[in-house]
Every structure is written in C-alpha cells, then in structure tokens.
Amino acid sequence: MSQIDPAVLRALAEAQGFEDLDGEFLARVAHGAANAISAVRRTLSGSLFDTDPALFLPTLEALAARERE
Amino acid sequence: MTPDASELTLVDAAAAIAGGRTTSRAVVEACLRRIETFDPQLNAFVDLRREQALARAEAADAAIARGETPGPLHGVPLAHKDMFYQAGQVSTCGSRLRAGFVAGQTSTLLTRLDAAGAIDLGTLNMAEFALGPTGHNAWRGDCRNAWNPAHVSGGSSSGSAVAVAARFACGSLGSDTGGSVRLPAAANGLVGLKPTYGRMSRHGMMGLAWSMDVAGLLTRTARDCARVLSVVAGADRSDPTTTRLPVPDYERHCARGVEDVRIGVPRQHFYEHATPEIRKLMQASLVAFESLGARVVEVDVPDGNELTELGRAVVYSEATALHGEWLRHRRGDYSPQVAVRAASGLGIPAPVYLEALALRPMLVRRFVTEVFGACDLLHTPTLPIPVPTRAETDVGSGAAMWDIIARFVHCTGPVNYLGLPAVAVPAGFTANGLPASFQLIGRPFAEAALLGAAHAYEQVTDWTRRAPHLSAVGCGPQAT
Numbered sequence: 001m002s003q004i005d006p007a008v009l010r011a012l013a014e015a016q017g018f019e020d021l022d023g024e025f026l027a028r029v030a031h032g033a034a035n036a037i038s039a040v041r042r043t044l045s046g047s048l049f050d051t052d053p054a055l056f057l058p059t060l061e062a063l064a065a066r067e068r069e
Numbered sequence: 070m071t072p073d074a075s076e077l078t079l080v081d082a083a084a085a086i087a088g089g090r091t092t093s094r095a096v097v098e099a100c101l102r103r104i105e106t107f108d109p110q111l112n113a114f115v116d117l118r119r120e121q122a123l124a125r126a127e128a129a130d131a132a133i134a135r136g137e138t139p140g141p142l143h144g145v146p147l148a149h150k151d152m153f154y155q156a157g158q159v160s161t162c163g164s165r166l167r168a169g170f171v172a173g174q175t176s177t178l179l180t181r182l183d184a185a186g187a188i189d190l191g192t193l194n195m196a197e198f199a200l201g202p203t204g205h206n207a208w209r210g211d212c213r214n215a216w217n218p219a220h221v222s223g224g225s226s227s228g229s230a231v232a233v234a235a236r237f238a239c240g241s242l243g244s245d246t247g248g249s250v251r252l253p254a255a256a257n258g259l260v261g262l263k264p265t266y267g268r269m270s271r272h273g274m275m276g277l278a279w280s281m282d283v284a285g286l287l288t289r290t291a292r293d294c295a296r297v298l299s300v301v302a303g304a305d306r307s308d309p310t311t312t313r314l315p316v317p318d319y320e321r322h323c324a325r326g327v328e329d330v331r332i333g334v335p336r337q338h339f340y341e342h343a344t345p346e347i348r349k350l351m352q353a354s355l356v357a358f359e360s361l362g363a364r365v366v367e368v369d370v371p372d373g374n375e376l377t378e379l380g381r382a383v384v385y386s387e388a389t390a391l392h393g394e395w396l397r398h399r400r401g402d403y404s405p406q407v408a409v410r411a412a413s414g415l416g417i418p419a420p421v422y423l424e425a426l427a428l429r430p431m432l433v434r435r436f437v438t439e440v441f442g443a444c445d446l447l448h449t450p451t452l453p454i455p456v457p458t459r460a461e462t463d464v465g466s467g468a469a470m471w472d473i474i475a476r477f478v479h480c481t482g483p484v485n486y487l488g489l490p491a492v493a494v495p496a497g498f499t500a501n502g503l504p505a506s507f508q509l510i511g512r513p514f515a516e517a518a519l520l521g522a523a524h525a526y527e528q529v530t531d532w533t534r535r536a537p538h539l540s541a542v543g544c545g546p547q548a549t
Binding site for chain 2: 004009012013016017018019021025028029030031032033034035036037038039040041042043044048051052053055056057059060061063064
C-alpha cells in the first residue's frame, strides 16, 4: 500500500482552509485515506469512460429479486 | 403474575391494543416505568417526551373506544435515533455541535409512523454524527449494552438497540452507513434491518454520506420488523433517491418459510476474524436452517475488504464535505476519533472518490451475478467477535482506532458499498453472556426474503424471546 506523506496532506488541507492540524491527526487521516485509495486503485481494471454513477439505483432496481409467489 | 405490557412484541402490542385486551396508555406507562428505572444506567434516551407520549396514548385509546379502525401501529410506543428530524424539536445528532439545533422539517419516516398510529416516546442516544461502530459518545456519555452495561452497545444506532432490548420501546428507527443498525442490533440481541439503498426515504434524516446512508429498523422479531417496514418503505417525492418499485406486504411474506432456499456460506472474508465460539454459533444457525428445509451451500465471494475500503473512499469524501466548515472552525467540539474520521476525506483526491462511485454499478452487478447465482441468501456473522467491553474499545483516536473499527465492520461494511439489503438476527450467546448474531444478505430489494428467513429461524429457536435481566446486571434502583 502506498503511503500518503502527512506533509503533503498538511499542504492540501491548509490550501482548503484547515489550519493547526497536528502531526498525529494528519498521520491518522493519511492512514485511513491511503487504505481507501489503494482499494480503488486495485479495483480499477479498465476505463470508466462509459460509466455513470447515477446508474446505481437503476442497477439495483434491475437486479431486484423476483418475489416468489 | 400478569406480564408487564412492555414485554409485548410490537405486533402483539398492536394486536392487544386494537383488540381491547390492553390500552395504549398501559403499554406506554409500562415502557415509561422501565425507562425511569433502568435508563439512568443505560443512557439510551436523549429526550424523553413523557407527557406528549401519554397524551398520544390517551388519544389512541379514545379512537379505539369510538370504534375507529386502528392503523398497523396504533398506540404502539416507539423511539428513534436522535437524527430523524421533527419540526420544532431539537435533534442533537449525538454532537455538541448540534446541541441546540431545532429542526425545521419532519422526517418522512416519522410522518409515516405517526400516520400508522405509532406513539413517539422521544429521541435516543447515538454515536457522534453516526460515526462510530461501538456506541461510545464522549459528549452525551456512552450508551451501554442492555445485557451488561460494562460492554459496548454497538453503534452508531446505540440508543435504538438498547431501548428496544431493554423493553423501553417496541421498535426504533436507526441509520446504517457501514453497519450502524446491524452492529448494535447484534450486540443487544435484536433484529436489525439495513434495507436496500432507495427502499426507505431519507428526507429529514441527518446525512453522513449521501451516496451510502440508509435508514434502518431495530425490533425484537422479524415480524415486528416486517410490520414497520411495510409502513415506512416506499417512494417519497421529498427524496428523489427512493425507488418507485412497489412495496410488498412484508408481514405476509414472513409465512413463506425457507423450504429449498439456498443459504450461502462464504468461503472468503467473512470468517477471517471469527472466533471459535462465533463459528460454532454460526454453524448451529445453519443446522437450524437445514432443519427448516433450506439447503446450505458454500459460495465464493468477492474481496470484502476491498468493498469496505471502496465504501470508505465515498463515505469519508462526502463526510468531509458535509463537516468541512465545522472541522475548519470548531474542530475542538468533535471527539478526537470522530474528528479524524470526518476529516479523512482530506486525503482522498476527488478523482478517487468519483472512481469509487463510478465502479458501484459494475461491482454490484458482478456481486449479485456471482454470489446470488449460487445461493439465494448469503449467511455470515454480523460481528465476528464476542461483544467486547467499553474499556477494551475505548481507544479514542489512538493507534488502535482503525484496527478496532475494521474488526467491527468487517462483515457489515461490504454490504453498504453495494447497497444491498441485510438483516442481523439473534443467534445465541457467547461465554461472556452477550448476544451473538448472524447476518443474511440478499439481492437488491429482497427484504421480504430476508425477513421471511429470519422469521422461520425464530420459530425453531428462542433467542428473540430472551430478555436482559437489567436488575441482575447492575441497573435499577440499587445501582450506585
């Protein structure tokens, strides 16, 4: 898993107006974020050019179970 | 001895009130007596609305006396997580930052429960901003497990679970973004339903992560859950993310049984942290299903850790956006752990967040095809470890934080990213005397099948009929 440098995270956070973040706080945030980023990277297996997140609910509806009558 | 009216299940209470065998006032008063006796130690309630509840109960009884046709929840006392807004009332969302927040709108779910005749007893404790799987809350005080207050209640719908388990209320609304209904239900011996994304309206409910949040239900039995779900499910013009698919009669489906239903046992992921006694209880529940005519089959499942982390990319990005202004200017008003988790989106680039969202339709299609091609319902532990003590898990934002969270949501987390329905069902007790639970996961909108299976299982076990002995575990007048 690639790590996120807390110093880089601090610079990004400060650019967004988050001041006075201590090193331990940034290290915890970096750890949690790095895990999530790695999972997305590992899961990507092709282009997302033809995908649309708005299709999530219609996909669920299309996959809905047929009730046993 | 006459049984305490608070001992009635939701369905039995509704039937007794409608049939004139008891009154709403008697049931509400029995619940209020228990709350006043035991809640000082359990800390489930935030705002007990005693007089309002009694007035509503009297009105419900008067309606019965006039011969009016009762609604499906007529006169039944419920109480809800303190994040379902009611116009003119305070909703704290478990946070100091919302201590005086007066809602300007009423949750669609509360409106539907009200129309069905339910009595609202008040608001319930929860993890701060619904960000915590254990039930700790540094500001409000921890909500404590109804079976043993030294143990965690589970979270984030901690008060919901404890209130129903302690017989303070017959049912409760919670919310579930990573396990927040199923985990406290599991820890307190209850049925906890996380419905399919889109099945229940979120209008007037606090948001944690728009793309992942769902409201859920905590009740003592599957049939209770089916009754409430039939009332609250369905499209809502105020929430465009609700589905227009029709709402089944869930209670009727409870009678279907599980004959020839294929119960899938995952070969991967879900048992990685399961202790021997949890495995034994899971096996016993599978034997019970086989005795009911179900077929138990082993199935391969996609990587659950990846699904949970994909969900985190979404939840943390959206939570950081929601909390950004407070995190900039009032960070000290958050507990340390919640501040870290709410700020974790700072480390997730926008393209990664959008990739995680864009992958969802493809990954849920793959999961449904692969897993539900081989079985009808997937059976897993809900919490893979015995319910720990509050002290064992009181780690704040320390180094153990991510490990504790990961262990708690190991079995529940993957479900939220996929938007699938799942139900936690009581499955016995571990050696520490705390409840254990299995989780059934279904295809999208298969809530009827989930509750039907849970109901069938309840007919051959007695876990849902067991109640915590609150006096015996240090709650009540003798407590210091």
